[in-house]
Amino acid sequence: MREVMGALEASLLTERRVALATVVRTEGSAPRAVGTSMLVTEDGLPVGSVSGGCVEASVMEAAAGVLASGVPELHRFGISDDDGFGIGLTCGGSVEIFIQTHDPASCPDFASLQRALDANMPCALVTIFDGAPSLVGRSELVLHNAEIEGLFADTVLAPDALRAAGDAVQEAIASGTTTSVTLPAATGTDKPLSLLIDVYRPARRLIIFGAIDFSASLAQLGAFLGFHVTVCDARAVFATAKRIPSAHEIVIDQPARYLQKELALGKLAPDAAICVLTHDAKFDVPVLDVALRHGFSYIGAMGSRRTATDRRQRLIGLGHTDQSLAPLRSPIGLDLSASTPAETAVSIMAEIIAAKNQTSGLPLAHTSVPIHKGVLERAGYQLRPAGRPPSFCN
Secondary structure: OHHHHHHHHHHHHOOOOEEEEEEEEEEOOOOOOOOOEEEEEOOOOEEEOOOOOOOHHHHHHHHHHHHHHOOOEEEEEEOOOOOHHHHOOOOOOEEEEEEEEEOOOOOOOHHHHHHHHHOOOOEEEEEEEEOOOOOOOOEEEEEOOOOOOOOOOOOOOOHHHHHHHHHHHHHHHHHOOOEEEEEOOOOOOOOOEEEEEEEEOOOOEEEEEOOOHHHHHHHHHHHHOOOEEEEEEOOOOOOOOOOOOOOOEEEEOOHHHHHHHHHHOOOOOOOOEEEEOOOOHHHHHHHHHHHHHHOOOEEEEOOOHHHHHHHHHHHHHOOOOHHHHOOEEOOOOOOOOOOOHHHHHHHHHHHHHHHHHOOOOOOHHHOOOOOOHHHHHHHOOOOOOOOOOOHHHO
16 A cells, blocks of 8 residues: 555545555466555546556446445456456456545544654554455554454454464564465354455665765665665765765765664664675775674675675685675676666666565576466475576576
8 A cells, every 4th residue: 555655645635535446365477466556536536556557447447336335345356257358467367456445434544554654663554355244344553563452343253363363464564575364254254354464664774885876876776666775985075965866864984883883773674785885895895794794685795706706705804604605795786787877776676676585586588487476485486596597597
């Protein structure tokens, strides 16, 4: 729902009713991920997309019906349906979309969600999208390490089902992954309860050490992709907002010292991406030493292969081993033969995305496994770390 938050807030301020359509389950090569949302206004205007264009027309028609009746609905679209080709979902997958009205009465926790986001508090908006009609459409905001309180009021769920729901919500928040789960039916009903756990976490941090031309392009692309971007350089003449306007923060400090400060203050999660572009051993070796000792999801350093070899030897001199140096991606980025700052930024951000999703970074035409990560995991495929292609590409 994050992609339509602004439009949802505007609709509440102007007291305009809208329908919120959200992807709640997918199967096969579905075009959009669970949690992706689209708004449909009473005028029939869409905001956002739930399928990249495949089923929007059908969703808008269904949304008009929900706005008229006020009753939430769950719709399934897939290639196996009789109208699969007609609606355009020809990618081979299926998608379930939950449509509900959005107004203060139906979404009482929206204001709480906004406050949690403003305070950078990890949380999840949990919505019942399938089950007994009296329960469908209920939602509750659940904070990290907090209990579900009112979502199951007036229902009788087995204690193990309640624990399973709470555990699933906290696991989703911890992983930062929006998902859906199904619980056993509540006493007195004959339908299991299905929950959408829509996770919201503080923006992932991208810290760029070195305020060079490449940093400006990397900051711009990182911000575009939703990262909170910090650029740090000890040289005040280079580290300016005028030179790197897309960065959320410009810090003038010794790179290693700044990274140690942020770690001491607890401001860096393990999913932070560290990019060292300084090209100067006296700056990049100390900061890489700190980063490698604490562990982050991505650590990359710019430079030639000769520079990378020299840097590696210096880090070994500080006590590092082949094992502790394994996470270091140097030279930084995927092999795109990038030359301009913009092309290099694409190369680096592509590698960051591949590292996050534990994929090979290979052209899809050179792979034979399902495209989407969620499908890979459900199918039991062994994912390769980015940058380690299969033997036929060596």
